[in-house]
Amino acid sequence: MVNEQDEKTVLDKFIEDIVKIINKHADYVIVGGFIAIAHGRSRATEDIDMIIEPLSEQKFAELHKELLKSGFECIQGGSASFLYRTYLLHGDGIRYVRKGEFIPQLELKFAKDKLDEYTLKTKTKLPFTGLDVYFANIETTIAFKEELLGSRKDIEDAKHLRIVYEDKLNDKEIEKIKKMIRLVKLGKNGKR
Amino acid sequence: MERDKSHIIHLEQWAKFVKTHSRKEWKKHIKPFIDAQVKKANIFLRKLCETKEGKKKIKRLLRIR
Numbered sequence: 001m002v003n004e005q006d007e008k009t010v011l012d013k014f015i016e017d018i019v020k021i022i023n024k025h026a027d028y029v030i031v032g033g034f035i036a037i038a039h040g041r042s043r044a045t046e047d048i049d050m051i052i053e054p055l056s057e058q059k060f061a062e063l064h065k066e067l068l069k070s071g072f073e074c075i076q077g078g079s080a081s082f083l084y085r086t087y088l089l090h091g092d093g094i095r096y097v098r099k100g101e102f103i104p105q106l107e108l109k110f111a112k113d114k115l116d117e118y119t120l121k122t123k124t125k126l127p128f129t130g131l132d133v134y135f136a137n138i139e140t141t142i143a144f145k146e147e148l149l150g151s152r153k154d155i156e157d158a159k160h161l162r163i164v165y166e167d168k169l170n171d172k173e174i175e176k177i178k179k180m181i182r183l184v185k186l187g188k189n190g191k192r
Numbered sequence: 193m194e195r196d197k198s199h200i201i202h203l204e205q206w207a208k209f210v211k212t213h214s215r216k217e218w219k220k221h222i223k224p225f226i227d228a229q230v231k232k233a234n235i236f237l238r239k240l241c242e243t244k245e246g247k248k249k250i251k252r253l254l255r256i257r
Contacts (some may be wrong), residue, residue, distance in 0.1 A: 007219040009226040037226070040210035040218045044229040046254060075256060095256065102237040102250065103230055130215050156203055163207035 011037065012131060014104050015048055018096065019133045021070055022108075025063035026052040029123040031136045031144070036157035038129035039164050043153070047095065047105040051120060054110040057084045072096045075105065115184045118177075128164070138165050143177035148185055 008016075011034065022028050032049035033041075055063065061080035068074075074083060075095050087094045093107040111117050123134040135141075142161055145154040162169065210218045237253075240246045250256075 007216060007223060009219075009223050010230045011226060040206075040215075040222060042206055042222060042225065044226045046233070075254075095254075101234050102241075102254065103233050105254070128215070130219075159203060160207045160210075163204060164211045166211070 011104050018106050021066050028052045029120050029134050029136050035135050035141045041160045046103045047107045050108050051111050051116050060084050071099050073099045113184050139170050139173040143174045147178040147181045
């Protein structure tokens, strides 16, 4: 008999373990391709993307310390202060892996604009995934993949989610987020 | 390059399978595939890490600044 723990992939277990720690220190939301993968999209990924609320340097240092203590490491290396000032404050991501491994990686970034804040505010748990973590909602994920990212992989992820959530999607919300993307991320004329 | 139609048909069929079957059922198909990819990549990257310039190459491969 297969129990629920045995069903979980190495990506599921990684995200559950790291979220347990991050959740104690910051408001977070998982975004990007992992959402499609957690819904059965038949592909793997090297990194799982996460947005967290901006933290003070001291609060970030506490989070970083606990991650190290719990068997994770940051592949950019350096002190918490270095990582904070070199990457996070400039809107760049830092990546954590389990010690001694290269993938999967968690790419962690601070929310840096209204869209990131909106994604955090509208985060949700998605029971379909069997994971007790917060994800960007499906409408936001589809809008980003179709409007901003647009690679073949992203379009296919969006198509997969549209089929899985057929009849449940709020199309007006998707259009609203696409409009926000054009304004915030692409400039008013919508150019990439 | 455009992918052929069979790829899109497969994508749609698989998404419908996920929609209409239990998580236990579709995870049974996905788990070995994802776990194996991650395992294989880590084995390869560990070997690469031991080579000359290996760490630099890994940073480039994983797009680490």
